[in-house]
Amino acid sequence: MDDKVFTKELDQWVEQLNECKQLSENQVRTLCEKAKEILTKESNVQEVRCPVTVCGDVHGQFHDLMELFRIGGKSPDTNYLFMGDYVDRGYYSVETVSLLVRYPKRITILRGNHESRQITQVYGFYDECLRKYGNANGPMCDLLWSDPDDRGGWGISPRGAGYTFGQDISETFNHANGLTLVSRAHQLVMEFDPAPRRGEPHVTRRTPDYFL
Template sequence: MEGLADPFGDRVVNEIPPPPVLPLDEGILYPSSDSKTPDWIAVRDHLAAEGTISKEHFVKMLHDATDIFKEEPNLIQFPEPLVMVGDIHGQLYDLIHLIEKAGDPSKTNYVFMGDYVDRGIFGVEVIIFMISMKLNFPDSFAMLRGNHECRNMTDHFTFRQEVIEKYDEEVYDLIMEMFDALPICGLADKKYFITHGGISPELKKISKINKIDRFLEIPMDGIMCDLMWADPIDEKEAKKYDFIENKERDCSFYFGRKPAKKLIDDNNLMTIVRAHQVQVDGYKMHRWDGPSSFPYVITIFSAPNYCDYYSNKGSVLILEDGNVSIKQFDDSEHPYHLPDRIDIFTWSMPFLIEKVVQMMKSVYTKWQEDEPSDGEDFKSATDLKERAEKIKGKVKAFARVQKMYKTLTEESELILKLKGMVPDGKIPRGLLLEGRPAIKDAIMEFKRAKELDKQNEMRPKKKREARVIRS
C-alpha cells in the first residue's frame, strides 16, 4: 500500500513509514468470494499503520456484525479454554499487542467484557478491528456489552465526536444499533459467570438473564443497568453490607460478600468475572474470606497505562484445564495525537500570539517613554496623569496576556498532560498565570488527578428515555 506523498522530502522521522494514502483496497479487505469475511490480519496491519477503511466497507461490516450479534442469546455459554478480556477503551495498539500475547483468534476462544470505546483516541479502529475478528470467528470470539457501549456515554465522552470526525453521524448511529445488539453476559465452563460490571439484587437465577429485552439503550436502573454498572465493595466492608448505593457511579450498587455468595451457591458457580474498574496490576482478586480463599469476584482490566496516564498493567484471565491464570502485559507505543485531534497550526497559535503580544507591548512601552514630560505640552498635569495611568493599565494587561501565552508555550508539554486529565479539557486561567510551579503541582498531585478523573467513573447526569426492565 502506497504511503502518503512526501513532496519536499522533509519527513523528520524516516524510519516510521508514512500512513497509507487510500482506504484498504476491496480486493485486500475481502480476498475470498465470501464477501462477509474480511481479512482480519490485513485490517489489523492497515489500521496499525494508521490507514483507514472506506465508509462503504465499514457500514457493510457493521451490518454483517450486527446480524450476528442479534442472533446471540443474552447469556453466552463458553467451553474452556477461554481468554477473558476487560476494558479496552480505544487503545488499539494495546489491543493488537494483547491478541498477539493471548493467542491467535483462529485458535483461541475469546470473550471481551465490554468498554471498547471512549477515552482512548482509537475507538473507531478498535471497533473495526474487533468486528473484523468477530466476522471471521463468530462462534469463538465473543463481545459483551459494557456501560460505555451506549449513546449516553459515547455522547458524554469522546467516542461520538471521534466517529463524526472520522466518518459521520450515520456511521455513529449504525455503531449504536450494533451496541444495542451486543449480548450482555457469559457463562464459562458452567462455573464462571461473566459480566461487565457486577450482580443485581434482581438477579437470582443466571438462566433468567435470557428473559431480559436487551435491545435498547442501557436503562438507568434495574437488572441490565446493574450487570453493566455495579462494583464489588471494598475488601474491608464486603462482609458488612449486601447492596449499598453506588455513589461513585451515581447509579446501581456496590455488592458485598453475602449476595455474591448466594448467587454463586444458588447457581453452582465458582466465581464472578468482571471488568469495569482500572487496577494497578491489571486484575484484582476479591478474596472476601481471607487471603488464601478463592475469590468471589475477579476484576480484569485490559487497557495498560489507561488514558496514557495511570501506569497500570493490563491483564487477561485464562481458563484452561479447570484452572484460571492471569497474563499481564505492559502498554505499547502508539502514534501521538494532539488533544482533541487539533492540528499543528492551531496548536502553534499560542507561540505566534506570544510574539505578537511581545511586539505590541514593546511598542506601547516605547510610546510611554516618548511621552512628553510636564511643561512641554498644553495638557494639564491631571490630564497627563490620567493618560499615564491608562497606558500603565494597558501595559499591565499586555503583560498578563503575555505571561499566559508564555506559560502556554514554555509549558506546552505539561499543559497537554494536564488537559488530558481535566475532563472538559479546559484549564483554569489562574493556573496559566501562575506558571510552571502551579502546573507541575497540579500534575504531580496524584490525589488531585484521581479526584479529577473520578467524575468520569460516574454515569452522566443527562437523562435519557429508558425503559426499566424487571425480570
C-alpha cells in the same frame, strides 16, 4: 454479502488498520451491518468455549488490543471473552470493534456500560466518529451548531457538533461576502454590547432566565 467474501475483505481491513490507515465510511457501514447481524442472533446469556482468555475494558486502545493478542495468542487459535467497554477514551474505537467482529465463533463480546448512545456522546466515541467521518447533515449542521469563540481560528465544538470560530474567521467571512455584521442568537449574553467590534458576531437573546 457472502461470508467468505466478507471475511477476506475484513482481513484486508485489519491489515489496513495495522498500518494505521483509516477505514472508509463505506467499510465502516458494512462492518456495522455485519456486527448487527452477528449480535442480533446471540442470546442474552452466551455460552463460552473453554479454555478462554478473559479481557476487561479496551476503550478504543487498538494497539493495546493488538499487544494483548500478541501475548495471549491470536484468534482463531485462542478463545477470548471481552467484558464490554470497547469504545470511548481511546482514539481507535472504530478500529477496535472491527477486530472483535472478525472471529465471532472465537471472540465473545459482552455489552458494557459504554455501549450506549448517551454515554458515547460524553466520553469520546461520538466525537471520534464525527472527527473521522463527519456528520450526516454536513454543512447545514455546521451552520446551525457552530459558535463564536474568544480564541482565534477554528476549534472543536464542546456541543459535539459543528465548530467554534474566532473573530478572525468572522472577519474573513464578512470580507469575502461583502458583509459588515453577523447577528446570531442561541447564546447567553452576560453584558449587552450595542456596538460590537467590526467583524465580531453580534449576539442577541430575548429569554431573560436562560441556562445553557
